[in-house]
Amino acid sequence: MSSPHRPLDRRSGLVLDTHELGRRAGAMKQIQTSVDAPADLGIAVIGVPPGSPVELDLRLESVVEGVLVTGTATVALVGECVRCLTEISDEMEIDVQELFVYPGSEATEDEASRLEGDLIDLEPLLRDGVVLDLPFQPLCRDDCQGLCIECGANLNDDPEHTHEQSIDPRWERLAALGDVRPDDAESAQG
Ligand SMILES: [Zn+2]
Numbered sequence: 415m416s417s418p419h420r421p422l423d424r425r426s427g428l429v430l431d432t433h434e435l436g437r438r439a440g441a442m443k444q445i446q447t448s449v450d451a452p453a454d455l456g457i458a459v460i461g462v463p464p465g466s467p468v469e470l471d472l473r474l475e476s477v478v479e480g481v482l483v484t485g486t487a488t489v490a491l492v493g494e495c496v497r498c499l500t501e502i503s504d505e506m507e508i509d510v511q512e513l514f515v516y517p518g519s520e521a522t523e524d525e526a527s528r529l530e531g532d533l534i535d536l537e538p539l540l541r542d543g544v545v546l547d548l549p550f551q552p553l554c555r556d557d558c559q560g561l562c563i564e565c566g567a568n569l570n571d572d573p574e575h576t577h578e579q580s581i582d583p584r585w586e587r588l589a590a591l592g593d594v595r596p597d598d599a600e601s602a603q604g
């Protein structure tokens with residue numbers, strides 16, 4: 415059966431050529447380079463900016479079944495704090511440890527990563543590594559105070575922030591959730 419994938423793009427920095435390993439078990443190659451991040455690497459609230467540098471520090475080692483890739487990929491992250499909406503910049507290191515099996519080699523599961531000719535594609539690994547490790551509720555800091563529910567002021571900048579007439583505490587939690595407002599509730603009752 416032929417591979418369902420489209421051919422790999424050699425110009426992508428995440429496609430590595432293993433040709434010089436020559437399929438000699440034990441042959442090794444060190445790769446330290448910076449490549450451009452692909453698009454759509456992340457989730458809605460936080461992700462890797464497209465085109466930002468991905469630092470690869472990898473060892474390619476030829477083994478009997480294929481090429482073993484170990485090392486790290488370091489990416490930049492940009493997102494937004496879910497409490498105070500401040501921009502977050504961060505960095506993330508992804509551990510890479512993957513065996514790419516030679517095309518046509520037997521005794522491996524269908525899901526195994528495979529070489530295509532001499533090429534290996536790091537992009538699926540990078541996607542899995544990034545997406546699985548991303549915080550689904552990114553915070554600018556663990557104790558972020560968020561925004562004032564009445565006026566939207568950033569409470570991290572102004573911890574003493576208060577209003578003359580405080581909101582009815584019974585509604586405070588609901589208002590914070592954003593789905594019920596005191597006005598709505600009163601008119602519903604009347
Ligand atoms: Zn925050």
Ligand SMILES: [Zn+2]
Binds near residue numbers: 564566575577
């Ligand atoms: Zn306020």
